[in-house]
Amino acid sequence: MVTDYMGDEAAIIESARISYGGGNRRELSKGDIGLLRYLIRHHHNTPIESCELKVRMELPIFVARQLVRHRTASLNEVSARYTELQDKFYIPADDVLQPQSQTNKQGREGILTPEQKHQIKLLLEIESNRAYNNYQTLLGNNFSKELNKRLQEVNTRPFDERPQLKVPASLQADENYPGLARELARMGLTLNTYTQWIWKIDTHNLLHFIGLRSDPHAQYEIRVYSDKLCEIMQGWMPNLMSAFYDYKMDAVLVSGPEWEILRKYLQDTPQGIANDFSQCERMSKREREELWYKIFGTKGEF
Numbered sequence: 001m002v003t004d005y006m007g008d009e010a011a012i013i014e015s016a017r018i019s020y021g022g023g024n025r026r027e028l029s030k031g032d033i034g035l036l037r038y039l040i041r042h043h044h045n046t047p048i049e050s051c052e053l054k055v056r057m058e059l060p061i062f063v064a065r066q067l068v069r070h071r072t073a074s075l076n077e078v079s080a081r082y083t084e085l086q087d088k089f090y091i092p093a094d095d096v097l098q099p100q101s102q103t104n105k106q107g108r109e110g111i112l113t114p115e116q117k118h119q120i121k122l123l124l125e126i127e128s129n130r131a132y133n134n135y136q137t138l139l140g141n142n143f144s145k146e147l148n149k150r151l152q153e154v155n156t157r158p159f160d161e162r163p164q165l166k167v168p169a170s171l172q173a174d175e176n177y178p179g180l181a182r183e184l185a186r187m188g189l190t191l192n193t194y195t196q197w198i199w200k201i202d203t204h205n206l207l208h209f210i211g212l213r214s215d216p217h218a219q220y221e222i223r224v225y226s227d228k229l230c231e232i233m234q235g236w237m238p239n240l241m242s243a244f245y246d247y248k249m250d251a252v253l254v255s256g257p258e259w260e261i262l263r264k265y266l267q268d269t270p271q272g273i274a275n276d277f278s279q280c281e282r283m284s285k286r287e288r289e290e291l292w293y294k295i296f297g298t299k300g301e302f
């Protein structure tokens with residue numbers, strides 16, 4: 001959920017045009033849209049840093065551990081020293097439950113049967129609830145009735161037939177137990193327990209984040225958050241995002257030797273390339289000239 005934001009595409013243009021003394025805020029012109037594309041294309045990043053987005057997120061701890069690696073964001077997280085965490089857990093939906101990939105050490109791939117998926121979800125749910133119940137016991141709260149009810153809902157087998165789920169009775173029965181400090185009691189919670197934070201980042205670093213985390217190589221669970229942020233950006237800064245897609249998400253990095261090979265072929269078809277330019281409306285005159293220069297090393301006329 002967006003809680004606050006600062007700036008817009010006009011603010012980025014204002015910051016960019018201050019370089020040569022211009023920069024009054026106004027409606028975006030065609031030239032301004034070209035300038036947004038130029039900034040993205042040439043990594044002229046600081047004008048893009050001039051806007052900020054602040055969001056409130058609720059996310060499983062294992063996803064938070066990935067997100068926190070993005071050091072250019074500022075965040076404030078709910079403190080499990082001050083408050084008790086809620087009994088809210090991430091249980092994956094059927095369509096994202098898959099075996100370990102044999103080709104990608106960090107990925108998932110293949111198919112599980114519906115029964116296997118059912119059992120996995122059951123196990124995760126039982127394990128999360130069991131850990132949460134122990135958390136409550138350590139805190140000195142009696143949560144077992146509530147847990148019993150919830151487990152009855154997820155598993156038709158009666159609770160008493162599953163002795164491995166029983167929590168150490170002595171702590172619960174001990175009337176003089178003062179309860180363990182929250183900062184220690186949380187240790188046994190499962191990583192799918194939800195945490196909450198307020199996360200603030202500037203737009204350049206948000207694009208960097210989306211580039212890494214909306215990529216198919218990123219884990220599905222963090223991609224969901226990144227894709228949502230991407231959607232927010234598209235509504236807020238559609239021209240910047242169009243350039244970002246053209247020059248980052250849909251772009252292909254070509255190495256020096258690869259480019260040598262490609263350029264040789266391209267140099268044989270100058271007329272075809274000139275014709276293709278007229279088909280591509282998204283590219284400005286300047287972008288066409290830049291591409292022509294890359295291929296032929298001369299200034300083209302378009």
Ligand SMILES: Cc1cc2nc3c(=O)[nH]c(=O)nc-3n(C[C@H](O)[C@H](O)[C@H](O)COP(=O)(O)OP(=O)(O)OC[C@H]3O[C@@H](n4cnc5c(N)ncnc54)[C@H](O)[C@@H]3O)c2cc1C
Pocket residue numbers: 069070071072073205208212213217218219
């Ligand atoms: C698919 C995928 C797999 C990953 N797997 C692993 C893994 O197995 N293990 C693991 O530990 N991590 C892993 N990561 C995390 C990854 O290594 C980065 O920590 C994370 O993506 C954040 O990237 P970043 O540093 O560019 O972003 P940010 O921290 O947001 O920084 C943005 C940019 O600011 C600059 N910057 C920020 N801080 C500094 C600094 N202190 N010094 C210099 N420049 C700085 C850099 O240019 C940086 O690119 C993975 C990430 C992805 C996307």
